[in-house]
Amino acid sequence: xxxxxxxxxxxxxxxxxxxxxxxxxxxxxxxxxxxxxxxxxxxxxxxxxxxxxxxxxxxxxxxxxxxxxxxxxxxxx
Amino acid sequence: xxxxxxxxxxxxxxxxxxxxxxxxxxxxxxxxxxxxxxxxxxxxxxxxxxxxxxxxxxxxxxxxxxxxxxxxxxxxxxxxxxxxxxxxxxxxxxxxxxxxxxxxxxxxxxxxxxxxxxxxxxxxxxxxxxxxxxxxxxxxxxxxxxxxxxxxxxxxxxxxxxxxxxxxxxxxxxxxxxxxxxxxxxxxxxxxxxxxxxxxxxxxxxxxxxxxxxxxxxxxxxxxx
Numbered sequence: 602x603x604x605x606x607x608x609x610x611x612x613x614x615x616x617x618x619x620x621x622x623x624x625x626x627x628x629x630x631x632x633x634x635x636x637x638x639x640x641x642x643x644x645x646x647x648x649x650x651x652x653x654x655x656x657x658x659x660x661x662x663x664x665x666x667x668x669x670x671x672x673x674x675x676x677x678x
Numbered sequence: 679x680x681x682x683x684x685x686x687x688x689x690x691x692x693x694x695x696x697x698x699x700x701x702x703x704x705x706x707x708x709x710x711x712x713x714x715x716x717x718x719x720x721x722x723x724x725x726x727x728x729x730x731x732x733x734x735x736x737x738x739x740x741x742x743x744x745x746x747x748x749x750x751x752x753x754x755x756x757x758x759x760x761x762x763x764x765x766x767x768x769x770x771x772x773x774x775x776x777x778x779x780x781x782x783x784x785x786x787x788x789x790x791x792x793x794x795x796x797x798x799x800x801x802x803x804x805x806x807x808x809x810x811x812x813x814x815x816x817x818x819x820x821x822x823x824x825x826x827x828x829x830x831x832x833x834x835x836x837x838x839x840x841x842x843x844x845x846x847x848x849x850x851x852x853x854x855x856x857x858x859x860x861x862x863x864x865x866x867x868x869x870x871x872x873x874x875x876x877x878x879x880x881x882x883x884x885x886x887x888x889x890x891x892x893x894x895x896x897x898x899x900x901x902x903x
Contacts, residue, residue, distance in 0.1 A: 614784070614829060615854070621789045663746060666739055666775065668782040669829060 602649050603677040604656060608665045609640035681705035681897055683725040686753065688714040688744045693730035693767065693877065700877035701727065704893035705901075714747045724900045725762050726753055728769030730822070730875060740783060740825045741771030750776055762806055762896060763869045767823055770861070770871035779862055779871045780838065781830030786823070787854020793822040795886065797849035798860055798874060802842045805863055807870045810895035816849055817888040819874035826873040828855035828862075838862060846872055 610616050616638050623637040643664055647656075656674050665672040683701050687694045694711070702708045709727070710720045719726070734743035744750060750772070757763045757778050765773040773779040786792055795818045800811040811817075830838070835857060838844055846861035853873070861872030876889025 615787065615827075617785045617787050617789045617827070617854070663738070663742065666742070666782055668774070668780075669784065 602647055602651075604645045604647050604651075605675040605677065606643040606645070606656075606660060606664055607640060607673045607675070608643065608660075608670050609672075610638060610669055611671055614669050680707040681725070681901060682707070682720065682723050683709040683727065684712045684720055684723050685709045685727045685729060686712050686714065686749055687729070688731065688733035688747065688768075688772075690733045690735055691729050691731035691768070693875065696875075697727045697729040697766070697877045700880045700889070700893055701725070703880060704890065705897045712749060714744065714749050717748045717752065719749070719752045719756060723756065723761055725764070725896060726756060728753070728763065728765040728772050729877075730767030730769060733768055733772065736825075739771075739775065741768060741773075741775040744768075744772045745775035745777075754778060757864070757869050760866065760868050762900065764807065764892075764896070765869075765871040766875055766877060767821075767826075767873055770873055771825065773869060773871040778869050779864055780834050781828055781862065783825050783873070784827040784829050784854075785825050786827050791822075791824045792826070792853055793820075795819065796821050796852050796874065798846045799849050801844045801847050802863070804842065805845060805867050805870065806899045807863075807892050807896050808845055809899060810891040817846075818879075818886055819876060819889055820878045820886075821852060821874050823853070823873055826853040826855065828859045828873075830856065835859075841865065843867075845870055846874065 618639040619637040660672040685698045698709050771783050798817045800815045803813050843863040848858040848860045876892040879886040879889035
């Protein structure tokens, strides 16, 4: 089963990479981009027996740093 | 009495020799060199150092993989028993990732790698690592990092400040660190993480000696008892 984990910086945590991307977009002439936040997508292929609890545990223990990041898990079936 | 220290080397560490050299020159005893895959530390250690570098290629997040390596479980246990632990640069990132120190180190606010000497203020001269510095002293130490932008929530920062756990503060804007924090201590004062490199400033041939006092403080504090 394919699983996607989206990791993003929490609100209130400054995202210098997002800001740099925003500036680059402006430099290319794209207008109307209010804010950019850069995150991370982790795709995994896991056995069907891997539980939601186990996926949650993976995120908390390694995939996300809970001090600065949030995560969202998506099962693709 | 010989000073029993250990320098941990992870795949991608590149300041481990400088760290070992500094410890040997100041303490007179060569440190044990310990590999990340080892499960155990040498016995009866006085001091553990986590050096700078790019452990595990900085994959996922700086220090994230190293913090979960076998040897770090032993380092965490030792730190919780009170053994002094110094983490410099990537070592600081490993300490926050392992939960031994609060907060996190984000990408520099200017999105650039910063590699130069910076001015620092010693904020706490009571700790094991900083007792040899004069109160209010300003130091010059090299920094070399891409992810040294210290972050913690306001509540954590207030607690750190209130408990005297901000060991060093930048005296200039270096990387966007909140409240210009360059180094922090744990609650019991035996773990210090800092982005600047004291091991790169222990003799004049390196261009400065302001880092030497940190090692001298620790060696004196640990061998005089």
